[in-house]
Amino acid sequence: MKVSRYRKEGGISYSLGATVTMEFLLRCPEDIESVILHPGFDSSAKEDILKICRGNGIEVSTDVKPFNILSQKENCFVIGVIRKKDMKIDAGDHVVLVNPSNSGNLGTIIRSCAGFGVTNIAVIPPAADHYDPKTVRASMGALARVKVEVFAGFEEYRKRFPGNNLYPFMLDGSVLLQETEIKSPFSLVMGNEATGLPPEYKDVGTPVRIEHTDAIDSLNLPIATSIGLYEATKSAFMQK
Numbered sequence: 001m002k003v004s005r006y007r008k009e010g011g012i013s014y015s016l017g018a019t020v021t022m023e024f025l026l027r028c029p030e031d032i033e034s035v036i037l038h039p040g041f042d043s044s045a046k047e048d049i050l051k052i053c054r055g056n057g058i059e060v061s062t063d064v065k066p067f068n069i070l071s072q073k074e075n076c077f078v079i080g081v082i083r084k085k086d087m088k089i090d091a092g093d094h095v096v097l098v099n100p101s102n103s104g105n106l107g108t109i110i111r112s113c114a115g116f117g118v119t120n121i122a123v124i125p126p127a128a129d130h131y132d133p134k135t136v137r138a139s140m141g142a143l144a145r146v147k148v149e150v151f152a153g154f155e156e157y158r159k160r161f162p163g164n165n166l167y168p169f170m171l172d173g174s175v176l177l178q179e180t181e182i183k184s185p186f187s188l189v190m191g192n193e194a195t196g197l198p199p200e201y202k203d204v205g206t207p208v209r210i211e212h213t214d215a216i217d218s219l220n221l222p223i224a225t226s227i228g229l230y231e232a233t234k235s236a237f238m239q240k
Helices: 018-027 045-056 065-070 103-116 133-138 154-160 199-203 221-238
Strands: 012-016 032-037 059-062 078-083 094-098 120-124 147-150 165-168 186-190
Touching: 012 018, 012 133, 018 032, 018 045, 018 078, 032 045, 045 059, 065 078, 094 103, 094 154, 094 221, 103 120, 103 133, 103 221, 120 154, 186 221
Parallel strands: 032 059, 094 120, 094 186, 120 147, 165 186
Antiparallel strands: 012 078, 032 078
8 A cells, every 4th residue: 555654634644563553453443544564574463453454344455665654663563544533522521731742742641541541632732743653653552542632722622611620730829739639520731841831721720730859840741641640530440
């Protein structure tokens, strides 16, 4: 199959790697247009991939050239060609990412959201592209388990979900996370990796902060989001 380098404005993306592609094949095979195998691919997962593709009428080809175009990693032997789709998040608990700029960070956060059972993510642009292959790979395929919706702005998000309890993560006017009761439906609002949330967010909902020593300036965005997710969902896990 002929492929080209990823374009944000295009209609397809790529899952690079057997594990990532398998997540999409298992969770949403209808989104997979085709699968490309490297001629050197020799793994126990190969027959599973072929079986799922046969069962869902997904085209499979074997070619080395797409790997030279799309992946510089020597351990990448499977490429999934993914049909991009517009997603709408559901009512309930959300993570809201305001201007996330790094594809790897965004993918890691998507994976953490899936792990903690918060499967609806709102993104406020400008932002990294959740369908960028770097994001898809960093999520380890967890993008197949969640919904990501891009809003025009934070106010548009608030109008859609006026009943959500908002918890912006910032220093100004905030209270300690471990002393805060996170009430569902919640929205954990996280800022940009470098600049955090703008000052006006201190007047939104209940601003919270994660306490740490002065040995560091701040936690990176995926770690801060994961800590927030843990605090917000731990009671639900304790009841299981």
